[in-house]
Amino acid sequence: MAETKIAAEARTEFGKGAARRIRREDKVPVVLYGHGTDPIHLTLPGHQFMLALKGSANALLTIDLGSDTHLAIPKQVQRDPLKGFIEHADLLIVRKGEKVTVDVRISTVGEAVSGNLVVLENATISIEAEATHIPEAFEVSVEGLEAGAQILAKDIELPSGSTLAVDEELLVVNVTAAPTAEQLEAELAEAEDELGIEHDPSDAEEAEAEAAAESSDDEAATESE
Template sequence: MAEIKIAAETRTEFGKGAARRIRRADKVPVVLYGHGADPVHLTLPGHQLMLALKGSANALLTIEVGSESHLAIPKQVQRDPLKGFIEHADLLIVRKGEKVTVDVRITTVGEAVSGNLVVLENASIAIEAEATHIPESFEVSVEGLVAGDQILAKDVQLPEGSTLAVDDDILIVNVTGAPTEAQLEAELAEAEADLGIEHEPTDAEEAAAEGDAKAEAPAESE
């Protein structure tokens, strides 16, 4: 994983008002901490940080503060829920050769047998890896899988030097039979009933109901 260098500025203003002013200047308030050092409050260029984290949530960053530089990885990133820009970030100082525990995203490749549904039960998996060799993602193949097939954490191929930080039997991918149209309609109707949603009957449904009522009505005697 390549290191991404970002020049930082020290931050002396705090609070919500200061944070808003920082964001208006297209910068991000950041806290840098780790290895027993006191937390350092910084600001980073917002666009540059966003690009750095776009490719990988575990990007390896070199934070340059004046004449000093610190190797760090994102520990917690807060984003605007609507616009997606970064509002705040906590960065953890790491050292080359040091092992850290991180969540790595999982993607599926290939196609299951037609008529089956692939469910990604866990979109990421926790591993322990060297800070300078964190994988960007893991690919798991679902090619040719059928209902009942599963992929567990222990089935994910990890690079050398990395180990699972979760139970071996955690379910990653589950393959089930795709629901039929009738099953989907029944589930929708059940969900709507639970929510108290009622629909006006269609013309066809009203006509069918009238026909059933006439058929069940007793015949008039002459």
């Protein structure tokens, strides 16, 4: 994993008002901590920081403080829920050769057998890896899989030196038969009943009801004769 060097500035203002001013300047308030050091409060250039994390949620960063540098990885990143920009971040100081526990993204490739659904039960898995060799993502092939096939955490090929930090039986991918139109309609009707939702009858339903009513009238007339 390549390192991204970012020039940081010391942060002396705190609180919500100060954070808003920092963001208006296209900067991100950051706390850098780890290895027994006191937390270091910084600001990072917003656009550069966003690009660094766009490539990998576990990006390896070299934080340049002028007289000092720190190797770090993102530990917690807060984003605006609507616009997506980074509001705040906690960075963990790491050392080369040191192992850290991180969540790595899972993506599927290939196509399962037609008529089946591929369900990604866990979008990430936790692994322990060297801080300088954290994989960006794991690709899991579902090519040709049929309903009932499952991929567990233990089935994912990890890079050398990495180990699982979750139960090896954790379900990652589940292949199931796609529901039929009748099953979907039944589930929708059941959900509507539970919620008390009523809807106007369709043209077909109205025609069916009218036909049933006419048939009933004809039977009644026949009996009266």
